[in-house]
Amino acid sequence: MIPARLVWLYLRARLAGLAATCLLGVAAATWFLLGLSDDRLLTKLILIVLPLAPAAVIGASLRSPFGETEVTASRPLPPLRLGHLAGLLAVAALALAAANTAAPGEDFHWLLVRNGAGYAGLALVGGRLVGAAASWVVPVAYGMFVVVAPVAGALNRDSPWLWPLHPPAERPAAIGALALLLAGVAVATVFGPRAVPDEAP
Amino acid sequence: MGLVAIPTHAALGFALGRYFPSRFTAPLVTVALFFGQLFVGAQNAWYAFLSPMVSLNTSVWYGVRPDLTLQQVFFLLGLIGLLLASLPLRDQRNRAAGGASCLAAALVTVAGVAIIWHDAPPRGGQDLSRDERFRNRQVIPYQPxxxxxxxxxxxxxxxxxxxxxxxxxxxxxxxxxxxxxxxxxxxxxxxxxxxxxxxxxxxxxxxxxxxxxxxxxxxxxxxxxxxxxxxxxxxxxxxxxxxxxxxxxxxxxxxxxxxxxxxxxxxxxxxxxxxxxxxxxxxxxxxxxxxxxxxxxxxxxxxxxxxxxxxxxxxxxxxxxxxxxxxxx
Known part of the structure; x- marks a missing residue:
């Protein structure tokens, strides 16, 4: 059994409360913009780009100011990491699902949640590759690629590499997003973020 | 304009990072700027020209229409000045100098916005009407x-x-x-x-x-x-x-x-x-x-x-x- 104080300190070190507040704020902004948009293209743009923000927040919240000290603790970290991520992902999923209701139409159902899940997986993998502080660069760079590639003629919109553009009913896109999320959670739980020296609070 | 937009975004990120120092500032500002410029640039209104991603009507015959590059650069440079000049405002000792710089840069920014508002077609770049497209436009001379x-x-x-x-x-x-x-x-x-x-x-x-x-x-x-x-x-x-x-x-x-x-x-x-x-x-x-x-x-x-x-x-x-x-x- 993990002591409640340890859980509390672990979450506090990762600014979990602020991260959850950011997630709710981003979801509220997304809901507001979706309600404001009466243009189909703009709605799609919101559903593709704005889930990057919760993913970036989750990635950035991986960072701990204690680094090696924490790794040497007698308690195993994976259960704490898993609980922390599960909590943030649950908050993000519920908030994005609620925000998605502002985009009416079969073509938009669950797109925020699906895309957010895939991007979050990328952010978690990014945390292992480049460190938590810069983990958000991976999903944001990918999101920019998704927006720009079809316009530049580099890839067709139907390409599996551009799964965030695919309609919600398309199963391969949903499976891809889920696979990315599971891979990210597994990597972040087992290995944690890469330790890099930085001074950000 | 894209080249000037990069330091503008950097200045905005830096200024916000100074005012709200947090691990979440950089990612949220990046996503907000990326989405914001797409969102603003996609509007069929004059303010679409405040974004470097505005749609323009381009052709080899008439060039880029409307060509508001100078006005846009003017606005962005003013914005860079405003953001950087706002940083000393946090410091009591530099408040007077910072305020003066801020005011000057704000004037440049507002002037840039006003010029864009004046010169931009009301419905944005991609949606130029036939008249706007051909009014006072000379074909760029060329030798076939x-x-x-x-x-x-x-x-x-x-x-x-x-x-x-x-x-x-x-x-x-x-x-x-x-x-x-x-x-x-x-x-x-x-x-x-x-x-x-x-x-x-x-x-x-x-x-x-x-x-x-x-x-x-x-x-x-x-x-x-x-x-x-x-x-x-x-x-x-x-x-x-x-x-x-x-x-x-x-x-x-x-x-x-x-x-x-x-x-x-x-x-x-x-x-x-x-x-x-x-x-x-x-x-x-x-x-x-x-x-x-x-x-x-x-x-x-x-x-x-x-x-x-x-x-x-x-x-x-x-x-x-x-x-x-x-x-x-």
């Missing part, structure tokens, strides 16, 4: 590049890479009729409103290259307009729509003489590109298409010498719409 062939072909120098292929395809198309009375003697990219050339000896076409659709575009923007000009009548001298206007006497292609359509489809087949149903366009899916198909096949099966003989004797009448379907061999 040409390729010699039985039917010489000229294009804008920007399209020189497409000249050889275009010349080959056009000459395959017109080979059976080149030299016949009334048939134009050269083909040029553009349209009379651009070149100022309204003589009937020139065929007009446009090229809209997009790599993956090159063959389709060649068909729709080059071959179809050319074939209609060859078979029906010369291009309309007043056309300035970017691609040559369909000179068919009526908007309903079925109203054009069936015999003309037969020869048109037969000519299109000479290019060997796509099947002629696609080449003459989806609008030609009317009953006339199936009605004339046997005649197209019959004419195509003739000996080339017989085809030439018939064309020499009847092409002028065919262009004038005086040949009936049953008159074709």
């Amino acid at each position: 590049v040409c390729r010699d062939a039985p039917m010489p072909v000229c294009v804008h120098p920007a399209y020189q890479p497409y000249l050889d292929e275009t010349t080959a395809v056009i000459n395959r198309l017109v080979a059976p009729v080149v030299g016949l009375p009334g048939v134009p003697t050269r083909a040029e990219q553009g349209y009379p409103a651009i070149t100022g050339n309204t003589d009937a000896t020139t065929l007009w076409f446009d090229i809209q290259p997009q790599a993956q659709y090159w063959e389709q575009l060649l068909t729709t923007s080059v071959l179809y307009p050319l074939t209609t000009q060859v078979v029906f009548m010369p291009a309309d001298g007043n056309s300035r729509s970017g691609s040559v206007r369909n000179p068919c006497p009526s908007s309903n292609p079925g109203s054009c003489a069936d015999a003309q359509q037969v020869i048109m489809r037969w000519l299109l087949r000479q290019t060997g590109l796509a099947d002629d149903r696609y080449q003459v366009g989806p609008r030609f899916t009317d009953p006339a298409y199936d009605r004339i198909t046997p005649t197209v096949e019959r004419f195509a099966a003739l000996d080339p010498a017989q085809q030439q003989k018939w064309l020499r004797a009847h092409f002028a009448d065919l262009r004038a719409g005086k040949v009936r379907l049953e008159d074709l061999p």
